[in-house]
Amino acid sequence: MNAEQKARIESNRQRALEKLKNRGIIRDDQAKKIESRNAPRPEPTPLRLPEIQKVIENRTKAQKLFAHHQQNLRDASLSANPSIELDRESSRKRPLDKIRPTVRKEDYIEYDLATMKNSHGGFINVDEVPDGPDSKKQQTFEEWQKAQQERRALYEEAQPPEHPSLAPKCIECSINTELDxxxxxxxxxxxxxxxxxxxxxxxxxxxxxxxxxxxxxxxxxxxxxxxxxxxxxxxxxxxxxxxxxxxxxxxxxxxxxxxxGGEEGLDGEWQRREEGRAQRREKKYKDKMKEMRIKTRAQEYTRKLLDRKHGKEHVHDFSAAIDGGVNEEGIHMVKRRCIGCGLESQEIAL
Missing domain, CATH: 3.90.530.10 (XPA C-terminal domain)
Structure with missing residues (x-):
């Protein structure tokens, strides 16, 4: 940006500020703040020799602290896994073959998700309970092969009858000989x-x-x-x-x-059981209602005994508020009195 462009930008800024002040959008003090903010900043003063030496000393101290911190981290990783040092020596010869992160593995619990089995109660490594001596979980490969051969001999390699007319037919259609x-x-x-x-x-x-x-x-x-x-x-x-x-x-x-006794007898038994189930539900409902009535009567009797001993429960009927003066803290109070028992209460007048 050359000097002519800078002068044009500054003149445009000045005209915009004048328009804002003429319209009353900003005040004179706000315009001065804007002008001071847009004023060119002075050039920074160069550092003197003592200040430059102090900066260099601080930078050297920071580099030493960082190197010491890195050495502590390496010592901690070596104490946790001594094989890292051997790997480091071998990696100097071939640095890209063995690159291991310096991780303290004893701080973590490793789970081999490939060996876990879903027990439908959380992924827990438990031994499966076999279903019985004929379970497939207990069968060896040879036993499984033998079972497959027996199945093929029974279903697939069975000897055909001497004549098609002698083959057993379906009792439902009397045509097909391929039985289930x-x-x-x-x-x-x-x-x-x-x-x-x-x-x-x-x-x-x-x-x-x-x-x-x-x-x-x-x-x-x-x-x-x-x-x-x-x-x-x-x-x-x-x-x-x-x-x-x-x-x-x-x-x-x-x-x-x-x-x-036939289909009608089965339907009659179903009807009898449904009626018995409905009667049991009705009886249970009546027993519950009877128990509730007894409990309600007992509660009513207890309430009457308490009323006879202590009297009925009193409900206060307070009168209109009257002036109660000023309390110790200087707050204006009002008083109310129960018409029935004469109990007085003090309230803060709002």
């Missing part, structure tokens, strides 16, 4: 896979809880091997829970109809 292996081997039902999907009202699997709630069967009946076939599998909620038992619907339904 689970229903055939566990529940002894000759049903094809297509019929299992088409008729879920007959061949769907029920849990033990559903059998007890929907068909009103008891635990001894469901645990009897002579009455029901069952398929057991690990509990999906937790491996430590009891194994889940599955029953086929048609077998459970047939036994339930035989027990309760």
């Amino acid at each position: 292996p689970l229903l055939h081997d566990v529940f002894k039902l000759q049903v094809c896979k297509a019929c299992v999907k088409t008729h879920p009202e007959k061949f769907s699997l029920l849990t033990k809880t559903e059998c007890k709630e929907d068909y009103f069967l008891t635990d001894p009946e469901l645990n009897d091997d002579a009455l029901f076939y069952r398929f057991e599998k690990p509990n999906p909620h937790s491996g430590t829970f009891a194994r889940m038992q599955l029953f086929v619907r048609c077998q459970v339904e047939a036994f339930s109809y035989k027990k309760w």
